[in-house]
Each structure stands twice: as C-alpha cells, then as structure tokens.
Amino acid sequence: MxxxxxxxxxxxxxxxxxxxxxxxxxxxxxxxxxxxxxxxxxxxxxxxxxxxxxxxxxxxxxxxxxxxxxxxxxxxxxxxxxxxxxxxxxxxxxxxxxxxxxxxxxxxxxxxxxxxxxxxxxxxxxxxxxxATERRSYENELLHARNAAEAAEKRIRVLQRIVADLAAAPTEAEVAEAVIRAPEPAFDATSCSIYLVDQERDQLVAVASTDPTTGNWDDMPCSSPRAVAAVARRGDLHVVHNLAEAAEHFPDLAETMARSGRRTVVLLPLTTGPAEDQAGVTVLGVLAFSFAQERELTGGELGVIRLLGQQAGQALDRARLYDDARRREERAEFLAGITRALDEEHRLLQRARRLVERVVPDIADWAAVRLHVGPAGLREESGGPPPDHDLLAERIAKATHAARPVFATDGDRLDCTVLPLTARGRVLGTLALRMAADRRGAEAERAFLSDLADRAGLALENARLYEQERAIAQTLQRSLLAADVPAGDARFALETHYQAGGQDLEVGGDWFDAFPITRDKLAVVVGDVVGRGLEAASTMGQLRSAIRALATQESGPARLLEGLDRFCQRVESARMATVVYAEIDLDACTMVYACAGHLPPLLHQPAGSAEFLLQARSAPIGSRAGDVRRTEHRVRLSPGSRLLLYTDGLVERRDRPIDRGFEVLNRAFSRLRGAPLKGLAAGLADTMVGREHADDVCLLCLTLGAEERLERSLGADPLQIALLRSDLRAWMIGQGVDQDCLSAVLLGCSEAVANAIEHGYRNDPFGVVDVAATITADAVEVRVSDRGSWRGPSHSRGRGLKLIEESMDEVLFDRGDGTTVTMRRHRGEGRP
Missing domain, CATH: 3.30.450.20 (PAS domain)
Structure with missing residues (x-):
C-alpha cells in the first residue's frame, strides 16, 4: 500500500x-x-x-x-x-x-x-x-487485378466503340471495315482479315485485310479444307496457339504463319441467331486476326472475342437486310424509270434504242436488242466490245426457242445473259447483256432481269402496235386527201404536203383539194374539220365532195360558202369546220377567195414582199353566231406569184402568240421565194414544226404562170441540182422553149452549178449558188454565180466545162469576188 x-x-x-x-x-x-x-x-x-x-x-x-x-x-x-x-x-x-x-x-x-x-x-x-513478403504478394495481387481490370475496361471501351460503329454502318462493306478495326486496339493483334459468306455461290469472299500480303487472302469455296472455311462450317471460335498446332490441323494456316512470322491466330465466326442454340446460329463471315508472339488468351478475352463475333454478325445481318431493301428499291426505281423512258418514245426503233441506253451502263457494260418484228434486221447495240458472235447467236436461238432467259454463270466463257422479249404469248426479240461485275449471279438479280424483260417486251409490243395502227391511220388519212391534183398545165404548178400529228393515232380533220372548174379556172381549197377520228374523216370527205359539187363557173367563193352552210343543216358534223377557198382565172391572172373562219392565205408576188390576205373573212361553216354573211375578194396576180394555203398546225403553238407564228411563217416563206417549188411545202413544214408535232399540218402551194425571169438560190448541196432542173424545165416549157434548146440549157446549167459546188465551195457546206435565167425571142440566157474560192484555172477546165461549151452557144467566165458563168443558147431556127 x-x-x-x-x-x-x-x-x-x-x-x-x-x-x-x-x-x-x-x-x-x-x-x-x-x-x-x-x-x-x-x-x-x-x-x-x-x-x-x-x-x-x-x-x-x-x-x-x-x-x-x-x-x-x-x-x-x-x-x-x-x-x-x-x-x-x-x-x-x-x-x-x-x-x-x-x-x-x-x-x-x-x-x-x-x-x-x-x-x-x-x-x-x-x-x-x-x-514484407505477404504484403508484397498482396500488393502484386492488387496490381495484377488492377491491370486486368484496366485491360478489360480498355477492351470494353474498344468494343463499345466498335458496337457504336457497327450500329452506324448501314452497308455490308462498312460493317466489314468497322469489324476489321477491332482486334488491334482491343487485343494488340498484329494483322486482321475478314471473309464474308456468299450463300448463293457457296463461297467465302475475301473482303478486307490490314495486311493482304500475308497468306492466302483470296476467295474460297465453303467446302474448302482451309482453316477459315472449317471455322465457318463449325460456327465456333478457334484459337491456333502456335505453329505446331497449326501444322497438325491446318497445313495452309501453318504455311501462312511460317511465312509471315505469326505465332498465334484467332479464327472468329461472325454469327447471328441465339447464342445458346448452336443449331440456330447462322455464320455470315469469319474474322481472322493474329499475334506476332505466342499468346495465351484469358477467359475474359475469349468472352469479349465471342461477343464481338455476335455483335458483328448481327450488324452484318442488319446490313444485308438493308442492302437487300436498298437494292429492291433501286431495282423498283430503275424499272419505273425505264418504263417511263420507254413510254416517252412512240416508235419501235426509238424504244429499242432507249432501252439499250438505259441498261448501259446502269446495270450492264454491254447490251444489244434484236427484234424479229418491225423493220427487217432491226438491231440496237451499246457499250463495250460485243461477246463472241457465234456463241451469242447460239444463246439467242436457245432463249428464243425456249422463250426463257439464259443466264450467265460463274466461269461462263461467254459471260452474257440473253433475255427473251415476250408479249401476248410470242417472242418479239431478245435483250442480250453483259452484267456489271457486282451484279452477277444473285437470284434476286435474275428475278429483276426477268421483270425487266417482261416490261421491255410489253413496251416494244405496244410500240409495234402503235406503228401498225399509225400506219393504218395515215394510210386512211392520205386516201381521203386529194391524190389527183391537176398537173401538166404550164400556166400553174401545185405542191402539197400533209404531215400527221406525231403523238396521235386517230385520223385528223385537215385536208386540201385542187381541181379545175373550167379549162381556164382553177379551184384550190384547204380546210379543217372539228374533231378527230373516223367521223372527222367521213365529214372531211363529204365536205370535199360538196365543194366540188357546188363549185361552178357562175357561183364564186361567197355563194359556195353559203351552199356549205346549207349543207351543214343536213351534216351536223360539218358544223364549225373552217375553209379557205380560192378560184384562179389562169388567163386573166386574177384570184377570188373567201375565208370561213380559216387562217389567211399568204401571197408572195415577184415584185413585192409576202403578205397575208386578210379580206373576205367570215365565221366557220354552219356557225350560228357572229357575222354569217359570206363575202369574197378579188386579187390581181403577177406571173410567178406564189400562194400558200395552210392549216393551224403550221403556226399555232401553246408557248407563243399566234401573231408570232404568222411572223415566223412570213419570214420562212419569203426566204424560200427563190427556191424550186418542188419540195418547198415539205421544207417549210420541217422549218416550222419539225417531224414530231402534236397537230396535223396541211399545206398547198400554188405558183401562177411563167415568171418573166427565173431566179433561184441553191445551197452547196448536189441534191439541190435535181430540184433546180425540175423548176427550170417547167419554166422553159411555160415559155414555149423548143425541146433541143431546153435539153441543152438544162445540161449546161446543171454542169455549171455542179462546178460551182465542187470547186467554189469544196470546203464550205453553207455556200450559196445563185441562178438567174431570162428568155428573149431568139435565145435563153443563164447566169450561174458563186462567191467561193477557186484554186486556179485548171480546176475549171475539166469535163464539165467541155459539156457546157458543147451544149451552149456562148460561154463567158467572170472571176472577181467568186465566179460567174454566163451562158447563151439560141432558140430554134435562130441558132447559128
């Protein structure tokens, strides 16, 4: 204590x-x-x-x-x-x-x-x-766990990025590019290749590789003993850990590994379907990647690799569905487009040409259409060099006989598909085409080509029927027009032209007629019946007959139109028809005309400019409104005058006023004033409306009397010489030139014009040759002028000049601005 x-x-x-x-x-x-x-x-x-x-x-x-x-x-x-x-x-x-x-x-x-x-x-x-032994061991375990966690996190991040890329990849090619980028960042792989399964061809197709120089990176059959094909058949992940293992199971892979220095290879099938049901798994491809050193993959890594295969397989499946939908949409758009394009053309040859133009290069690099109907030997071809002719002919014969497509197959030496073009139970012809490389062999493409052939066959058959019906309609139309217009009278010359509407099969109501009332009086008429079809054609024929019956020496145009008004009371379909009718006194050189609702005639006299005759106008035939009084007007005509009667299809357009159409017609007709009459009406129609026009066009051109002086301007085209000879012959006959003189002048003038075209305009297709001819009591004088550039005198000293000198009595050359040849030929007994 x-x-x-x-x-x-x-x-x-x-x-x-x-x-x-x-x-x-x-x-x-x-x-x-x-x-x-x-x-x-x-x-x-x-x-x-x-x-x-x-x-x-x-x-x-x-x-x-x-x-x-x-x-x-x-x-x-x-x-x-x-x-x-x-x-x-x-x-x-x-x-x-x-x-x-x-x-x-x-x-x-x-x-x-x-x-x-x-x-x-x-x-x-x-x-x-x-x-610190225990502590160090614990720390090492923590460090290893942390490293493993970081590696797993890295792989997960890479996988997440790849999954995001796969979700954003709409096409099979883009999916393959995304997949091939995964192994290197995720597993430190050295190289990577991807193969996709082509089920229709039963092949594994090499799509992409980060190092295509290492190994057999090419296509292979799915039945191949090679490692990639074996894994595709088995449908499960396979890791080749070393060269010895590869040599034991896959000699081809061992050879590749030995050559490239790879030590471990992973073969991953890209699958779709439930992972727990191996039987329901579909292999869409194989991803092969390798390591430079032997690598023992952990369970976590193998799990991530399998997950990558499933994600890639699902993305491939989705992309293939997208590609199929896109291809179906493209095919539907192409078929719809080609149907519209063919419908835009109405002629058989044009439709065949349009078909080939649309097929090449969109779906083929060469195509040809051969038809057994329409013009003989009808054929249209486009694209690169044609295939072997004999093999192609054999395949065409087979497709035609069987009425079934003959498709090209892999390894086919001809590599050309032939489709029969059928309609209404018969083969019209064939469409042969060499498909682009990326469109061969697929069953869907074969169905698409068959659909294309069906549509093309129906379109071509419709065009054939169109042409057939159009030819019948035009034949009927022309049979109803006046085919016996007067000719052979030196006091006048007639030129007519009818052009049916390019888009219509029905008979139109445009017509013309010319007939003598007496020996010295000529009647000309152009009319237009309301409507189209057989009724309009029948009405047109009745009107023409009625006009011929009403036309007498005493009646005149006004009384004739009054008679047509009474005619409409019995023929209702003739009501509102338009008519321009004229009577020409050939001896007095006068014309009396009347217009019943029709477009005004166009007259071009030698001494003046062309003008529209706007007098004597009244309402259409049988009209009950407006001015129903019929009047007529008299016009004095000089020899050489030209009169043009026409229908509204020549000048009326939806996109311009009618006055503008009259101006264009006036200029075109005036420009042709010096042209030969033969072919003038057709040329004028070509200038005004072309060959394809919605409305009918009807023209009648009359040249009155013999011109005192014949003047013509010809283009530098040898075909123009024949027209000039016809015009010059008719003019000299009207002037009473004897036959010997007429023949000599025709020969000399033709040779002079030919020399001017050949030598003066040898390099100028737009040159013009002027011809002027006059007749006196004792001689015919012809002057031929050009403004071309002759090379020298030797070019005018040929056979042509010899013929000119032999046929004409006097020949004079004037070489200034161009060359002028003046020739004279004496008439009859006045010839020296």
Missing part, C-alpha cells in the same frame, strides 16, 4: 518474471541492424539472421547494409536512401529487396535512424527491418 492508503499499481502490474532485454532484441518480431556511418554492420539480431540465412560472423564487421540489397535497390540506396538519411537523420518505410544467403530475395520495409555525436557528426545508424 502507498502512503495514501491506495494500492501500488506498479507492484500489481509487474510480471512474475523479468524479461531479458538481450532476449527481446535477438528475437524481436522484426530485424535490427546497427551499422557504422559507412554502412558496415556492427550488430544484427537473430530475427534478421533467420530471415536471410546468414551467420552473424558473415555480416558483423564484414558486410555493409547496402551489400545485402539487390542491384536495383543498391542504386536506390545510393541515390535516395543514404542522401535522405543524411539530411533528415531518419527514413521510414523504405521498400527494399534483401538478397538472402541462398540467393533468394526477401521484400522488406526499412526504418532507419542516424545518431550523431555531440558535435553533430554521424555516429551510428540503427535500422529496423520488417518482412
């Missing part, structure tokens, strides 16, 4: 025995070392010796503490441990590795204290050493 009466705690806590301090030092739970400032060990406890296996005599006085460390730790001792201890006099929890007596290593944690003299100099270093 203490003095205060309380118990003595010290006495109560004292152990019943006394610990030996030396024993505590030697067997402490950690190692103790005492070293001199230079590191020499001067004292060490038994715990440290037990850990390291050294004898005390091996260390004390013989070894420095740094000598017990591994080389790396020795460097750390020199660069970090010793300087810190010197500066701070203590260091804590320094991790080092101590080399044991048997060479093994013990990881330790070191705490050191530097004791100093009273003067501050280092005296001794006391070091406490803790065994």
């Amino acid at each position: 203490s003095e205060s009466g309380r118990p003595d705690v010290t006495q109560e806590l004292r152990l019943p025995w006394d610990d030996d301090p030396e024993e505590l030092y030697e067997h402490a739970p950690c190692g103790y070392l005492t070293t001199l400032p230079d590191g020499t060990v001067v004292r060490v406890n038994q715990t440290f010796l037990d850990w390291t296996g050294y004898d005390r005599s091996d260390l004390v006085g013989h070894r420095r503490f740094r000598d017990l460390l591994t080389p790396g730790c020795q460097i750390y001792h020199e660069t970090h441990y010793a300087p810190l201890l010197t500066m701070q006099s203590e260091v804590h929890e320094i991790a080092l590795d101590v080399v044991c007596a048997d060479g093994s290593r013990v990881p330790v944690l070191v705490n050191s204290v530097l004791e100093r003299h009273d003067g501050g100099g280092p005296r001794v270093i006391r070091t406490m050493v803790f065994n």
Whole structure:
C-alpha cells in the first residue's frame, strides 16, 4: 500500500518474471541492424539472421547494409536512401529487396535512424527491418487485378466503340471495315482479315485485310479444307496457339504463319441467331486476326472475342437486310424509270434504242436488242466490245426457242445473259447483256432481269402496235386527201404536203383539194374539220365532195360558202369546220377567195414582199353566231406569184402568240421565194414544226404562170441540182422553149452549178449558188454565180466545162469576188 492508503499499481502490474532485454532484441518480431556511418554492420539480431540465412560472423564487421540489397535497390540506396538519411537523420518505410544467403530475395520495409555525436557528426545508424513478403504478394495481387481490370475496361471501351460503329454502318462493306478495326486496339493483334459468306455461290469472299500480303487472302469455296472455311462450317471460335498446332490441323494456316512470322491466330465466326442454340446460329463471315508472339488468351478475352463475333454478325445481318431493301428499291426505281423512258418514245426503233441506253451502263457494260418484228434486221447495240458472235447467236436461238432467259454463270466463257422479249404469248426479240461485275449471279438479280424483260417486251409490243395502227391511220388519212391534183398545165404548178400529228393515232380533220372548174379556172381549197377520228374523216370527205359539187363557173367563193352552210343543216358534223377557198382565172391572172373562219392565205408576188390576205373573212361553216354573211375578194396576180394555203398546225403553238407564228411563217416563206417549188411545202413544214408535232399540218402551194425571169438560190448541196432542173424545165416549157434548146440549157446549167459546188465551195457546206435565167425571142440566157474560192484555172477546165461549151452557144467566165458563168443558147431556127 502507498502512503495514501491506495494500492501500488506498479507492484500489481509487474510480471512474475523479468524479461531479458538481450532476449527481446535477438528475437524481436522484426530485424535490427546497427551499422557504422559507412554502412558496415556492427550488430544484427537473430530475427534478421533467420530471415536471410546468414551467420552473424558473415555480416558483423564484414558486410555493409547496402551489400545485402539487390542491384536495383543498391542504386536506390545510393541515390535516395543514404542522401535522405543524411539530411533528415531518419527514413521510414523504405521498400527494399534483401538478397538472402541462398540467393533468394526477401521484400522488406526499412526504418532507419542516424545518431550523431555531440558535435553533430554521424555516429551510428540503427535500422529496423520488417518482412514484407505477404504484403508484397498482396500488393502484386492488387496490381495484377488492377491491370486486368484496366485491360478489360480498355477492351470494353474498344468494343463499345466498335458496337457504336457497327450500329452506324448501314452497308455490308462498312460493317466489314468497322469489324476489321477491332482486334488491334482491343487485343494488340498484329494483322486482321475478314471473309464474308456468299450463300448463293457457296463461297467465302475475301473482303478486307490490314495486311493482304500475308497468306492466302483470296476467295474460297465453303467446302474448302482451309482453316477459315472449317471455322465457318463449325460456327465456333478457334484459337491456333502456335505453329505446331497449326501444322497438325491446318497445313495452309501453318504455311501462312511460317511465312509471315505469326505465332498465334484467332479464327472468329461472325454469327447471328441465339447464342445458346448452336443449331440456330447462322455464320455470315469469319474474322481472322493474329499475334506476332505466342499468346495465351484469358477467359475474359475469349468472352469479349465471342461477343464481338455476335455483335458483328448481327450488324452484318442488319446490313444485308438493308442492302437487300436498298437494292429492291433501286431495282423498283430503275424499272419505273425505264418504263417511263420507254413510254416517252412512240416508235419501235426509238424504244429499242432507249432501252439499250438505259441498261448501259446502269446495270450492264454491254447490251444489244434484236427484234424479229418491225423493220427487217432491226438491231440496237451499246457499250463495250460485243461477246463472241457465234456463241451469242447460239444463246439467242436457245432463249428464243425456249422463250426463257439464259443466264450467265460463274466461269461462263461467254459471260452474257440473253433475255427473251415476250408479249401476248410470242417472242418479239431478245435483250442480250453483259452484267456489271457486282451484279452477277444473285437470284434476286435474275428475278429483276426477268421483270425487266417482261416490261421491255410489253413496251416494244405496244410500240409495234402503235406503228401498225399509225400506219393504218395515215394510210386512211392520205386516201381521203386529194391524190389527183391537176398537173401538166404550164400556166400553174401545185405542191402539197400533209404531215400527221406525231403523238396521235386517230385520223385528223385537215385536208386540201385542187381541181379545175373550167379549162381556164382553177379551184384550190384547204380546210379543217372539228374533231378527230373516223367521223372527222367521213365529214372531211363529204365536205370535199360538196365543194366540188357546188363549185361552178357562175357561183364564186361567197355563194359556195353559203351552199356549205346549207349543207351543214343536213351534216351536223360539218358544223364549225373552217375553209379557205380560192378560184384562179389562169388567163386573166386574177384570184377570188373567201375565208370561213380559216387562217389567211399568204401571197408572195415577184415584185413585192409576202403578205397575208386578210379580206373576205367570215365565221366557220354552219356557225350560228357572229357575222354569217359570206363575202369574197378579188386579187390581181403577177406571173410567178406564189400562194400558200395552210392549216393551224403550221403556226399555232401553246408557248407563243399566234401573231408570232404568222411572223415566223412570213419570214420562212419569203426566204424560200427563190427556191424550186418542188419540195418547198415539205421544207417549210420541217422549218416550222419539225417531224414530231402534236397537230396535223396541211399545206398547198400554188405558183401562177411563167415568171418573166427565173431566179433561184441553191445551197452547196448536189441534191439541190435535181430540184433546180425540175423548176427550170417547167419554166422553159411555160415559155414555149423548143425541146433541143431546153435539153441543152438544162445540161449546161446543171454542169455549171455542179462546178460551182465542187470547186467554189469544196470546203464550205453553207455556200450559196445563185441562178438567174431570162428568155428573149431568139435565145435563153443563164447566169450561174458563186462567191467561193477557186484554186486556179485548171480546176475549171475539166469535163464539165467541155459539156457546157458543147451544149451552149456562148460561154463567158467572170472571176472577181467568186465566179460567174454566163451562158447563151439560141432558140430554134435562130441558132447559128
């Protein structure tokens, strides 16, 4: 007890025995070392010796503490441990590795204290050493786990990115490009290749590779013994770990690995379907990637690889559905487009040409249409060089006989598909085409081509029927027109032209007629019946007959129109027809005309410009409104005058006023004033409306009397010479020139014009040759002028000049601005 009466705690806590301090030092739970400032060990406890296996005599006085460390730790001792201890006099929890007596290593944690003299100099270093073997193992496990987690996270990020890329890839090619980018960042793969399954051709198609120079990177049959095909058939992941394993199972892969230096290869099938049901899995391709070193893949890596195969397979399946839908849409658009394009053409040949133009190059690089109907030997071809003719002819005959397509197949030497063009149970012809490389063989493409052939056959058959019906309609139309217009009278000449509307099969109501009323009076008429079809054609024929019946020497145009008004009371379909009717007195050179709602005649007299005759106008035939009084007007005509009667199809257009049409017609008719009459009406129709026009066009052109002076301007075209001869012959007959003189003048004039075209305009197709002819009581004089550039006198001294000199009595050349040849031929007995 203490003095205060309380118990003595010290006495109560004292152990019943006394610990030996030396024993505590030697067997402490950690190692103790005492070293001199230079590191020499001067004292060490038994715990440290037990850990390291050294004898005390091996260390004390013989070894420095740094000598017990591994080389790396020795460097750390020199660069970090010793300087810190010197500066701070203590260091804590320094991790080092101590080399044991048997060479093994013990990881330790070191705490050191530097004791100093009273003067501050280092005296001794006391070091406490803790065994960190368990801790180091735990830390290594944590580090390994962290590294594994980071690698897994990296793979997941790569996989997420790839999945995002796959979701955004709409086509099969884009999916393949996304998949092939996955193995390198996700698994540190060296190279990668992807193959896709073509089920219709039963092949694995090499699509993409990051290193196509390594190995057999090409297409292969699905039945091939090669590793890629085997994995595609099996449908499960396969890892070839080394060259020996590859040599045992897949010699082709072993050869590739040996040549490229690859050591581990992963063959991953790209699948779609439930992963738990192997029977329901469909392999769409194979992804092959390799490593430069042998690689043992972990379970986590294999799981990610399988997941990649499933995601890629689903993306491929989706892309193929998208591609199929897009191709179906493209095919539908193409078929709709080609149907519209063919409907725009109405003629058989034009439709065949349009068909070939649309097929090449959209779906084929060569195509040809051969038809057994229409014009003989009808054929249209486009594209590159045609295939072998004999083989093609054999295939065409086979398709025609069987009325079934003959498709090209893989390895086909001809490589050409022939489609029969059928309609209404018969083969009209064939469409032969060489398909583009990316459109061959697919069953869907064959169905598409069959659909194309059906549509094309129907379109061509419709065009054939159109042409047939159009020909019938035009034949009927022309049979109803006047085919017996007067001719052979030197006092006048007639030229007519009818052009049916290009877009209509029905008979039109436009018509013309010309007939003599008496020996000296000629009637000309052009009319237009309302409507189209057989009723209009019948009405047209009745009107023409009625006009011929009403036309008498005493009636005149006004009374004739009044008679037509009464005729409409019995023939209702003739009501509102338009007519321009004129009677020409051939001896008096006068014309009396009347217009019943029709467009005004156009008259061009030799001494003036062309003008429209706007008098004597009244309402259409049978009209009950407006001015129904019929009037007529008389016009004096000079010899050589030209009169044009026409229907509204010549001048009326939807996109311009009628006055503008009259202006265009006036200019065109005036420009042709000096042209031969033969072909004038057709040429005028070509200039005004072309060959394809919606409305019928009817023209009647009359030249009155013999011109006192014949003047013509010809283009530098040898075909114009025949027209000039016809015009010149008719003019000289009208002037009473005898046959010998007429023949000689025709020969000399023709040769002179031919020389001017050949030599004066040899390089100028737009040159003009002017011809002027006059007749006196004793001679015919012809002047032929050109403004071309002749090469020299020798070019005018040929056979042509000899014929001119032999046929004409006088020939004179004037070479100035061009060349003028003046020729004279005496008439009859006046010839010297």
